[in-house]
Amino acid sequence: MVARSLVKSYGERVAVDGIDFEVEPATCFGFLGPNGAGKTTTMKMIYGLATVGRGELSVLGLDARTKRRQIKSRLGVVPQETNLDGQVTVLENLLVQASYFGIERQTAEARARELLDFSRLADRSAEQITSLSGGMKRRLLVARALVNEPEMVVLDEPTTGLDPQARLAVWRSLETLKRRGVTLLLTTHYMEEAARLCDRLVIMDEGSIVAEGEPGALVREHVGREVLELRVSDECDAEELVASVDGRLEGHDFTEDALMLYAPDAEELLEAIDHERYPTESALVRRATLEDVFLRLTGRSLRE
Amino acid sequence: MTDVLPSPRHAARVVGRNALVFSKLWKGALLPQFLDPLFYLLALGFGLGTYVATINGQDYRDFLAPGLIASAAMWSAAFECTYNVYFRMNETRLYDAILATPVEVQDLVAGDLTWSAIRSTIYGTVFLVVVTAFGLIHSPWAILLPPLVALGGLCMSVIAYTFTALIPRIDLYSYFFTLGITPMFLFSGIFFPFDELPGFAEVIAWFTPLYHSVEISRAMATGPGPMVLVHAAWLIAVTAALFVVPVRAVRRRLVA
Numbered sequence: 171m172v173a174r175s176l177v178k179s180y181g182e183r184v185a186v187d188g189i190d191f192e193v194e195p196a197t198c199f200g201f202l203g204p205n206g207a208g209k210t211t212t213m214k215m216i217y218g219l220a221t222v223g224r225g226e227l228s229v230l231g232l233d234a235r236t237k238r239r240q241i242k243s244r245l246g247v248v249p250q251e252t253n254l255d256g257q258v259t260v261l262e263n264l265l266v267q268a269s270y271f272g273i274e275r276q277t278a279e280a281r282a283r284e285l286l287d288f289s290r291l292a293d294r295s296a297e298q299i300t301s302l303s304g305g306m307k308r309r310l311l312v313a314r315a316l317v318n319e320p321e322m323v324v325l326d327e328p329t330t331g332l333d334p335q336a337r338l339a340v341w342r343s344l345e346t347l348k349r350r351g352v353t354l355l356l357t358t359h360y361m362e363e364a365a366r367l368c369d370r371l372v373i374m375d376e377g378s379i380v381a382e383g384e385p386g387a388l389v390r391e392h393v394g395r396e397v398l399e400l401r402v403s404d405e406c407d408a409e410e411l412v413a414s415v416d417g418r419l420e421g422h423d424f425t426e427d428a429l430m431l432y433a434p435d436a437e438e439l440l441e442a443i444d445h446e447r448y449p450t451e452s453a454l455v456r457r458a459t460l461e462d463v464f465l466r467l468t469g470r471s472l473r474e
Numbered sequence: 475m476t477d478v479l480p481s482p483r484h485a486a487r488v489v490g491r492n493a494l495v496f497s498k499l500w501k502g503a504l505l506p507q508f509l510d511p512l513f514y515l516l517a518l519g520f521g522l523g524t525y526v527a528t529i530n531g532q533d534y535r536d537f538l539a540p541g542l543i544a545s546a547a548m549w550s551a552a553f554e555c556t557y558n559v560y561f562r563m564n565e566t567r568l569y570d571a572i573l574a575t576p577v578e579v580q581d582l583v584a585g586d587l588t589w590s591a592i593r594s595t596i597y598g599t600v601f602l603v604v605v606t607a608f609g610l611i612h613s614p615w616a617i618l619l620p621p622l623v624a625l626g627g628l629c630m631s632v633i634a635y636t637f638t639a640l641i642p643r644i645d646l647y648s649y650f651f652t653l654g655i656t657p658m659f660l661f662s663g664i665f666f667p668f669d670e671l672p673g674f675a676e677v678i679a680w681f682t683p684l685y686h687s688v689e690i691s692r693a694m695a696t697g698p699g700p701m702v703l704v705h706a707a708w709l710i711a712v713t714a715a716l717f718v719v720p721v722r723a724v725r726r727r728l729v730a
């Protein structure tokens with residue numbers, strides 16, 4: 171899958187502003203970015219629910235402009251908004267989905283039962299969609315995306331709004347898919363999700379890609395190993411504090427309520443600070459994450 | 475053209491989904507719709523009909539019954555292709571899910587319309603059986619009515635679908651029903667003939683699909699003439715000419 175100088179505008183508003191990326195088969199590729207970054211628009215161009223603006227987009231080796239039907243027959247799609255068929259049961263959702271792909275009834279039955287097991291929804295098969303919890307609906311959406319045995323699955327924020335347990339369940343099923351050799355395309359604004367699942371990812375902001383690489387490498391390259399997160403008190407001059415330990419820093423950022431100091435050894439840095447002159451309310455030593463990469467590159471935090 | 479001409483295979487899959495839902499609902503929520511034309515028959519045919527014994531020498535009940543077959547189909551199409559389609563398209567976002575499969579917009583619209591025509595035919599035919607049992611059908615040609623009812627239902631469906639695809643808000647249906655469907659129901663020659671009315675009344679009616687459906691229905695119930703073909707041609711021509719409008723409008727709406 172390849173995108174070259176891909177642009178998509180809605181009237182005056184540019185949703186995707188000239189992005190390039192390539193996805194290797196059987197890997198998990200992530201799109202990390204805040205709301206409005208252009209992730210959904212990119213996914214929709216891939217699965218045919220938005221027309222391709224300017225540039226090139228080839229999905230599974232096929233031109234996304236002209237080969238929509240062929241592409242869609244080999245894709246699985248988990249959209250950002252839950253759009254299950256509320257007028258039929260859980261099992262029928264999968265059977266009807268199979269019918270859209272022209273899969274014959276017997277094969278569809280067998281596959282649907284298997285997918286309900288895989289999603290741990292087998293005991294819910296005769297129920298209406300309204301009786302499912304949010305996490306179950308998400309799992310059913312993932313199951314529905316697998317009915318046609320897709321080569322690639324596009325997942326638009328598959329775990330947004332889920333509690334940690336439900337999120338873990340979705341992650342586990344995605345990891346299973348990856349092991350089976352299915353290509354995964356995933357958007358998220360949870361950096362821990364991207365870090366756990368993605369082999370490679372791009373960080374998007376305002377329609378553009380601001381960084382691309384492996385999650386670990388991106389963190390090492392842009393932030394370093396560790397972060398000292400300080401909540402400084404009002405009487406402390408943060409700028410001066412930064413200057414006082416400048417030699418030990420790999421970089422720093424200010425967020426609304428905290429000062430982030432990037433260093434190879436944050437513990438040591440904490441000890442080196444003159445706490446008499448620069449009083450702080452709290453200090454947190456932690457490993458650097460993709461969230462810090464985003465802050466580094468855009469000056470804003472990922473979750474606004 | 476390739477993005478307007480539907481693939482019958484893919485359209486049939488949409489028909490299948492809609493038929494599945496109907497098969498679950500008809501015994502419950504949809505049952506009253508079967509009774510609707512019966513009430514008109516009882517109130518007007520057997521109530522008013524005792525005073526208005528004949529129209530142009532024809533028993534009033536015999537005059538009324540075939541028109542109500544056509545209107546049963548029309549009401550079915552009007553509901554299916556307004557509220558039902560609106561909900562699937564805009565509220566439950568089901569169409570987003572369908573369009574992410576090999577089904578394309580033109581297949582989806584064609585499938586919905588085909589289903590709506592089938593549904594119309596079910597309602598029309600059930601009522602045909604009812605009025606036959608009342609002894610109000612006098613020609614064996616009436617056995618050919620169901621496919622012609624389907625034609626009327628299809629034409630009505632494509633008109634309602636076009637409205638649905640173009641309106642931004644659901645409350646605009648009040649215009650469709652109050653200014654479109656209700657007057658059409660009352661003034662398409664179901665309840666009284668055009669003979670004694672000023673000429674323009676029938677001219678206006680001629681531009682509505684229901685008028686042609688009613689004419690076909692009445693002719694088949696008594697013994698048809700060649701005009702049936704003209705009315706059928708009208709319904710086919712309007713359906714074919716209009717089909718592209720909802721296809722384009724739905725595409726603009728869902729695949730921007």
Ligand SMILES: Nc1ncnc2c1ncn2[C@@H]1O[C@H](COP(=O)(O)OP(=O)(O)O)[C@@H](O)[C@H]1O
Binds near residue numbers: 180183185206730
């Ligand atoms: N159908 C649309 N019409 C107009 N603007 C849109 C449409 N879809 C998305 N946008 C705009 O495009 C930008 C990117 O949106 P989106 O792709 O949904 O971002 P994300 O999924 O990263 O949150 C936003 O500013 C959004 O308002």
Ligand SMILES: [Mg+2]
Binds near residue numbers: 206210250326327
């Ligand atoms: Mg989004």
